[in-house]
Amino acid sequence: MAEGEKMRIDPAAMSKSELVDQLNQLQANAKTDLEQSEAQLLHELQVHQIELEMQNLELREAQQRLEEARDRYADLYDFAPIGYLTLEGAGRILEINLTGAAMLGDERANLIGKPFSARLARKDSQLFFLYLNRVFHSVGGSNIVTEVKIKRGDAVVDVHLESAPMKSTAGQDRTCRMVMTDISEQKRAKGTLKQTLLAQEALLNTIPAKVFFKDKDLRYTAVSQGCQEFFGRQVADILGKTNFDLIPRKQAEGLQRMELSVLLSGVPERNIEHMVTDSKGNQLFFTISLAPYFGPDGKTAGLVGVSVDVTPIREAEHLSQDLLRQNRLLTQRLFSLQESERRHLARELHDELGQWLTAIQAEAGAICSNSGAEREPEICAIAQAIGNSATEVQSVIRRILRRLRPALLxxxxxxxxxxxxxxxxxxxxxxxxxxxxxxxxxxxxxxxxxxxxxxxxxxxxxxxxxxxxxxxxxxxxxxxxxxxxxxxxxxxxxxxxxxxxxxxxxxxxxxxxxxxxxxxxxxxxxxxxxxxxxxxxxxxxxxxxxxxxxxxxx
Structure with a gap:
């Protein structure tokens, strides 16, 4: 094969790296001999051809990257979690992504060229045109926001709009870009939260107990009406304060120890009795129940406490104890009087009645002796019966005396x-x-x-x-x-x-x-x-x- 034929190459069949290597080789092997002009010309043509092929490869790679970027942009534009729209000055839709079309509840083709206001709830149409006017007259192209309700079938959806005007040249219609976000769940969550807060406020204002919420720094974040009355302050003057700002220091220290224990352990405490001085200087007794509450991260966020005034109960207990002591004193006195009366009655029975019974026995014996059983047997029998009865009565009296007052005691x-x-x-x-x-x-x-x-x-x-x-x-x-x-x-x-x-x-x-x-x-x-x-x-x-x-x- 001739030398010229050895130098012939096919650049179209080579890769970019192979072309670069070939170019480097050709440049290295280039001859400087002016006499070999044909070889030099061929060499230059080959170099130029390789350079053109390299540029062609770079153009194809750039085109491929551009197409990939365009596809990514289209995917991002159409399937972003929010709606993208382009509106003209009268509010007609020029462009809209698939998410925005889904939010409006229709196909994209059916929305292009249609007024955006047609999709709004009736009462929000006028609001939207005022909003659009603000967008086109905004200074510096700043974003303008609002919230409207759109109709989607039988449902009404709350959306957040954020718009900015687009730059336009002379003779072009005004346009603006708009971002549309579905905030229905946020609205419902806010409504639920508002209802919860209103219910909590109603509960705090009506419950007779003193209910309070504290943060991790033991500062009041919410209080009931009972707390306001106890501290003698308005809610605004209680929130953000600690017990050290509201009650005597010694009492505040005792409460703080209990609250810190619950806060650190995470274990509720119930019916802890504590003495506190109110705004009028009265010392009151309370039972306090404390429990931690937790934030969205599952960690302790603060304390909730319920305090019940048990001062009337304690006063009633003290009164009951006083009455019980008085009752016991009275009972002791009654038993003492009873024993005294028993002693007196026993003495009377023994001294008075005993003497008379002894005399009756003696008289009955004398009658029996004087009359003689042989001379007057009937009289003697009667006298003996009287004596026996007196003896029996004495026996009964002795039993009574033992019950009334035992002599041995x-x-x-x-x-x-x-x-x-x-x-x-x-x-x-x-x-x-x-x-x-x-x-x-x-x-x-x-x-x-x-x-x-x-x-x-x-x-x-x-x-x-x-x-x-x-x-x-x-x-x-x-x-x-x-x-x-x-x-x-x-x-x-x-x-x-x-x-x-x-x-x-x-x-x-x-x-x-x-x-x-x-x-x-x-x-x-x-x-x-x-x-x-x-x-x-x-x-x-x-x-x-x-x-x-x-x-x-x-």
Missing amino acids: DELGLTDSLQELAIQWRQHHPKIVCDMELDGNLGDLSEALNITLYRIVQEALTNIANHAQAHHVKVWLRRVPDVASDPEHLLLTVQDDGKGMYSNLPLKGLGMLGMRERVIASGGEFMSQSAPGKGVCIEIRLPLVAPMEERRKT
């Missing part, structure tokens, strides 16, 4: 008196086994405590004999020493195996009520447990020093 103390009471009770109720256990030192108790314990045991045994149908009774009295914070006290247990009763029923018998009142009046605790067929167990706890006596000492 004054002479020998509680232990012997209770044991004697058990002996007498067994004699009268031989079919019931009665066990009595007395533990600890019971010899140094006060007279009032001795009488209370004796009367309770006496009444309990009487109830068992009359109502329990029991076969076995146990009485256990013990003195319990100090244990930790539990002071020394007395425990009395009376238990039987009788027919029992329903323990949830209210006490009706005077015996049980009397025992309970005696215990309560002495500052003690009265408990009873029972069930049908399982007997009754009475447990009584009495302090060694009655509350009233303790207060007198202090």
